[in-house]
Structure formats: structure tokens, C-alpha cells
Amino acid sequence: MRFSECRHRPVLDTGSAAEIGRVDGFVVDAAMHRIHALRIGKYKGGSILRWDDVQGFGPDAVTIRSQETVRQPGDALDESGDLVGQRVLSDAGFDLGAIDDVEFDPDSGDLQRLILGDRNIDAATLLGAGSYAAVVRQPAGDVASR
Amino acid sequence: MTGPGADEGDQPVNLLLRASEIVERPVVTLGGDDVAQVRDVVFSGSDGDVVGFTLAKRGMFGGRLREVLPWREVVALGPDAVIIADQAALSFEPLAAGHATSEHGDGDVLGDKVITDGGVELGRVVDAVVEVSAGSARVVGYEMEPAPTFEPIHGRQGRRLFVPRPETLAASNQVVVVPAAAVDYVADDLAGFGEAIDGFRSRLRGEM
Numbered sequence: 001m002r003f004s005e006c007r008h009r010p011v012l013d014t015g016s017a018a019e020i021g022r023v024d025g026f027v028v029d030a031a032m033h034r035i036h037a038l039r040i041g042k043y044k045g046g047s048i049l050r051w052d053d054v055q056g057f058g059p060d061a062v063t064i065r066s067q068e069t070v071r072q073p074g075d076a077l078d079e080s081g082d083l084v085g086q087r088v089l090s091d092a093g094f095d096l097g098a099i100d101d102v103e104f105d106p107d108s109g110d111l112q113r114l115i116l117g118d119r120n121i122d123a124a125t126l127l128g129a130g131s132y133a134a135v136v137r138q139p140a141g142d143v144a145s146r
Numbered sequence: 147m148t149g150p151g152a153d154e155g156d157q158p159v160n161l162l163l164r165a166s167e168i169v170e171r172p173v174v175t176l177g178g179d180d181v182a183q184v185r186d187v188v189f190s191g192s193d194g195d196v197v198g199f200t201l202a203k204r205g206m207f208g209g210r211l212r213e214v215l216p217w218r219e220v221v222a223l224g225p226d227a228v229i230i231a232d233q234a235a236l237s238f239e240p241l242a243a244g245h246a247t248s249e250h251g252d253g254d255v256l257g258d259k260v261i262t263d264g265g266v267e268l269g270r271v272v273d274a275v276v277e278v279s280a281g282s283a284r285v286v287g288y289e290m291e292p293a294p295t296f297e298p299i300h301g302r303q304g305r306r307l308f309v310p311r312p313e314t315l316a317a318s319n320q321v322v323v324v325p326a327a328a329v330d331y332v333a334d335d336l337a338g339f340g341e342a343i344d345g346f347r348s349r350l351r352g353e354m
Binding site: 030031089090091092093094095127128129130131132133134135138 | 172177223224
């Protein structure tokens with residue numbers, strides 16, 4: 001599944017059967033190659049839903065057991081920028097382009113692939129993401145030459 | 147350059163970069179943070195080895211940083227960034243003395259005369275060419291504004307030329323002395339220069 005397919009997906013509290021907001025974006029733990037949290041829009045109680053508090057990531061709704069699990073940002077990762085749109089640098093110092101979309105496993109929250117135009121990069125090669133770029137291991141077959 | 151999508155199985159070819167292309171490149175951690183940018187490339191006058199970088203704050207008018215980046219802390223030097231493990235790579239210990247490749251530095255090579263050991267002036271240095279290979283980077287040649295009297299490539303007068311540097315060189319602050327044989331390996335573009343350097347060095351080693 002891709003990040004772009006999941007934006008605006010309703011977040012449903014299964015305790016009260018109330019839709020409490022919608023998925024607005026993804027907070028990623030780049031070094032662990034997994035989703036850290038979902039950013040939730042249009043909910044006064046908070047903007048962060050940790051992946052571990054997600055009950056089910058379904059095709060029509062993201063379900064949670066209680067709206068209490070949607071909180072204010074609590075750690076440095078919660079405040080980090082969006083991976084989509086970020087520049088990708090290889091650890092050999094080559095600019096590989098910008099991330100258009102990210103493919104992930106909705107069961108585990110593990111990132112699978114970074115999509116850069118018509119090119120895919122295995123998310124397991126992701127080393128980190130910060131203020132300037134997401135850094136990946138230099139793709140095999142790319143030769144540092146000119 | 148052979149970028150993304152290069153044929154697998156290609157022999158890794160060393161990367162040639164102008165020093166001016168490295169200046170202002172961001173210094174980025176493996177965590178993706180840009181902690182500085184390159185202010186100047188510092189290299190040993192005798193063997194050309196890059197010893198490290200002086201640094202500036204990020205941005206167009208970034209002021210000089212007191213920290214420097216020693217070469218041993220560099221994970222990779224690429225065309226788009228200098229990669230370091232983390233902020234701890236930056237050091238307050240001054241770099242080993244060397245030449246600089248821009249007008250920022252003390253003892254910079256810009257404007258230095260390139261003269262053969264036969265006493266012929268070839269031109270004046272306008273940039274240094276850095277060869278990056280696994281684990282090392284060294285200045286292997288200079289881009290120069292040719293002297294009016296020097297025209298090794300027919301019809302290309304006035305055009306900037308690349309002259310290879312021998313592996314070891316007597317260092318001075320105003321003059322770069324190259325063996326007379328360097329004239330045969332002058333190139334007019336960076337793409338052809340890698341081969342010229344290899345040929346020149348083989349010949350100096352008596353292999354040709």
C-alpha cells in the first residue's frame with residue numbers, strides 16, 4: 001500500500017463508533033524503516049496516533065480502540081518532517097531525487113519501497129532522515145564515475 | 147557521468163570533481179542533517195592528498211565555522227554532498243598544513259603559475275581537480291587559464307585546459323612545477339582528463 005492511497009482515510013474509534021478524524025500524513029522512523037505514527041487532521045484532541053496504537057489499518061478506515069490514543073506530539077520523531085517530498089542522498093554523496101511516494105506493509109507498518117519518479121529504492125537501505133535529506137546506501141550497480 | 151542505471155559489472159571508475167564544485171556542498175550526516183557546508187578543500191602540496199575541509203555555516207552567507215572536517219572522518223565525498231557519520235566528525239583540531247583550493251584559504255593555489263621543469267610557462271591555476279576513489283581523495287591536476295604562448299591543442303586558444311599533477315611535487319606558494327612531459331597530457335575537458343592522468347603517471351613511472 002502507498003502513503004498516497006491512505007491520505008484522508010477516516011480514523012474510527014471502535015469503542016464509540018465515532019469517526020474522530022482523518023489520516024493527514026505519516027511520521028516515519030527512518031533508521032528503523034517503519035511507520036512511527038500517523039498524523040491525524042481535524043481532531044482537537046491531538047494530531048499523533050502511534051502505529052502501536054492502531055487496531056486495524058483497513059482499506060476503508062483506520063480503527064483505534066479509544067480516541068485517548070490520539071495525542072499531542074510527544075517525542076522528536078513526532079515533530080519530524082514528511083518523508084514524501086524529501087531529497088534522497090546516497091551515502092556516497094549522490095543526489096538521487098525526491099521521494100514521490102512510499103510503499104508500506106499495512107499489517108506491520110514496515111516501509112517497503114521509496115518511489116522516486118520511475119525508480120524504486122528498497123526501504124531497507126534507508127539509513128536516516130533529517131533536516132536536509134533521507135540517506136540511503138548507495139544502490140548497487142550505480143558507479144561513482146563521470 | 148554514469149549515474150543511476152549504470153550497467154552492473156562496470157569497473158568502478160574514479161570520480162573527478164573540480165574543487166570549486168565541492169565548495170558550498172552540504173556536509174550531511176547519515177541521519178540526514180546538514181550540519182555545515184564546505185568552505186575550502188585543503189590538500190597536501192607534496193602528494194596532493196586531501197587532508198580535510200574548512201567549513202562554513204549552511205546558507206549563501208554562512209559565516210566560517212571554527213570546526214574543521216578531517217579527511218579520516220569523511221564517509222564519502224560525492225558530487226552532491228560530503229557524507230559524515232554524525233556531528234562528532236567535526237573537530238576543533240586544526241588540519242595538517244596544506245594548500246587551499248579557493249581564495250578563502252592561506253596558501254591557496256589559485257593564480258599560481260604552472261611552469262614545466264624545462265622552464266616553459268603553461269598557464270595559471272584557476273581550479274584544482276580532485277580524484278575521489280574508495281577511501282581517498284587527492285588533487286591530481288589543475289584547471290588553468292593557458293599562457294598566451296601555450297597552445298597545445300590546435301584552434302583552442304584561450305580555452306581553459308587541464309594539466310595533470312605528478313604524484314609528488316615540490317610545493318611552493320606561487321609556482322607549480324610539472325615535468326615537461328605533462329604538456330603531452332593536457333586535456334581540454336574533464337571527461338578526457340582521467341585517462342590523461344593515468345597515461346601521464348604511467349610515463350613518469352617509466353611504464354610507457
